[in-house]
Amino acid sequence: MSRPPGQARIEAPVVGLTAGLPGGFRCIAEDPDGDALTYAFDWGRAKAEVSLSERVPSGTAGDVAPVFQTKGQFSARCRAVDTHGQLGAWSEYALFEVHPAPPLDDGKRELTVEVFGHGRVTSTPSGIDCTSTCSARFEVGAEVTLSAEPQPGWRFTGLLRCGTERASQVVRVDHNYHCGAGFARREEQAVEWRQTGASYPSDASWGPDGRLLAVLDQRGTRGGLRIWNAGLGQVARIIHQDSTDIRSVSWGPRDEDLAVGLADGRLALIDPATGALHQTWSAHAGPVVGLAWYARGNELASVSHPETGGAEVRFWAASSGTESRAPLRTARTLRKIHWSPDGARVALEMAGEQVEIHNLDPWVQVHEVGHGDSFSWSPDGARYAVGSYRNVRVYETATHELQASWFGPWSVSSRMDWSPTQDWLVIVDLVHSLTVLNVNTGTVVANGTEVPPNPLDALGFSAVRFHPVHDSFVAVARRPASVSTFSVDAQQSRLQRHELVAHSSAINATKWSPAGDRLASAGDDGKVRLWGAAGQALATLDGHEGKSVRALGWDASGARLASGGADGRVCVWDAGTGRLTQPPLQMMQRAQGHTPKVEHVALSPDGRTLASAGATLFLTGSMTSVQVWDVASRTELLNIPETDSPVVALGWTPDSQSLIIVYTHAAWDVWNRSSGVLKRVESAPEILTTAALSPDGTRLACSDRLGVSVLDVGTGAVVAETPMWMRQLSLAWHPDGTRFSGGGAYQLVFDWQVHEHGQLLPSVMGVHDSTVLGASWRGDGEVLTTGGADMALVTWRAR
Incomplete structure (x- = not known):
């Protein structure tokens, strides 16, 4: 034979x-x-x-x-x-x-621009003018300025692969270029709800009625505002300035009096509803590092630190942007300025633990208080408080006589504020101590001190502000980043905390429950959070020792949620109680001292079987392993010690009988739970960055270096494909299986319609400020939720 x-x-x-x-x-x-x-x-x-x-x-x-x-x-x-x-x-x-075949060298090079979304791109000199894809040839070395104009209802999000973000770009055509221009629907039309994190929050200011809260957040060298609807616990708007960053914030007596100080020395008034600047003026030669409104008037004070040293304080009529008083200059730097409620005085927190109090009419320094780390006026201005190490002193404003001196559990009092409704002070420090103190008796009303997971790496509270109407306040911490509102229960001597920050670092995964009543999100901060359908916070699940959580998976009933983290643990949670259903499962170490980092989990629809894939990192590379367990008995059913290449997706068929393990080299294993047989299917060889199994378990949506494609699970054949140079990092199928969505490093969120004739038609659903890492459709197919490296959790309307 x-x-x-x-x-x-x-x-x-x-x-x-x-x-x-x-x-x-x-x-x-x-x-x-x-x-x-x-x-x-x-x-x-x-x-x-x-x-x-x-x-x-x-x-x-x-x-x-x-x-x-x-x-x-x-x-x-x-x-x-x-x-x-x-x-x-x-x-x-x-x-x-x-x-491509080389063209005759005519001394020119080709510039190709691809438009994503709805808008128009033109060039100077002329040549580029398109709403889809167009090319033009320019002399070698020519500087071509690209300009973008969005269609009504859309906004320009930035040029892609042209060197800068969010601005028209000058491209020097030294060689052939292929770049893109992104356009996305305006957020008020596209976004159902949004949650967000914070990078380095440093200050906060309430709107006049306490409905909105503006938080100053510094991300690298870029400062911006995050405006929360504190009652709903959701972000209403994120505001950045393209040409400069925001360094200070103060909200005045009206909604439209949201003032910011900019790094280029300007002051600006911002419309909180749209984020647009409706008034700006030049105030200082350097960055504006502090702001304070006169509580009942149209006057604004600004602070800057000149290069020559000390501080400069200037006063402005906000309606006109003209100076209302002579400027004040100090020999020492200024940490904070406080305007008295009646507008007659300002208190200056100076470097060196000094507080200076100045009368404004006529201008004169009337008093100086030593050992002062923080300051606050009483609501009526008749008293003021000065905080220092484990001590708060209360003075009468008219005579500056000491009325009381109280000692407490805080260390150096970094910030404090006086309640507008009670005789309470809230005092916070740099070691996360938080105390509510009765000003008249010195008794502790409530203590909200919490020790952070890594105390030596924490920076403590940077700001605290009482709500203008209620017995509650907000406290802001830089690291770990938090923006927390606290309600005071004086009778029970306790505080109820509500965290506004969704995650304090990148959001790696999002996953809607099958019924669409809960959304799970997982982040690098080690937390899994549960949200309601309308974006309300339901629970925080801590089961991974603060290590990054990268994978989530629901069973078909929505009663159980699986999570996998960099600690090698795979947890199964009761979604109703937020508690573990059993001790975590642990992926097997493949080398001594090297714990696999769980990258993917998949809980079978019937909830009986749990699969995970983990990567073990070495100095010389990495290896990926796969384990499958019976959930009830914790018995291992499958163990692949080392896969041929990294795993990009795990998914179960609807009958819970077959597990699909997808690898980067465009092959996958189909494991049958009943027989234990492992069958290999191969497609055209490519390097996949992500994949997602369709709801019926018959197709895979994939992204690779050539584009986006749909592959047949049984044969590996290409069902549909479209070329795209932007690799996706996360994909998710619509519940009806006719489309899928996702995003990647270029920040845009795409949606692809799958047509019978083998075409994939892309459209743009939205945009993040950084890489898109997770995507999931709600069960009713009306919204898609994405998470990203920008710590944003955004729920987009389908249309």
């Missing part, structure tokens, strides 16, 4: 091929019976037709010279066929690249 040939070896051209010109490939194998061989070449996505070599003796190479028209990077393989039709094993894949 004839035996099949041995495994083939393929040789591809070392240099790239040119479209339209033949290229040489070679295949060689040996036949154990000495039969002559013909070699078959599979070109993957480069070419549908299989190429056959001439028949040659065993052990002799066969050559082919195919011509390719499609440009890009591809993979090829070959196998031998003997004279009896016996097939040998496929060779390893060989990578090759097809380049």
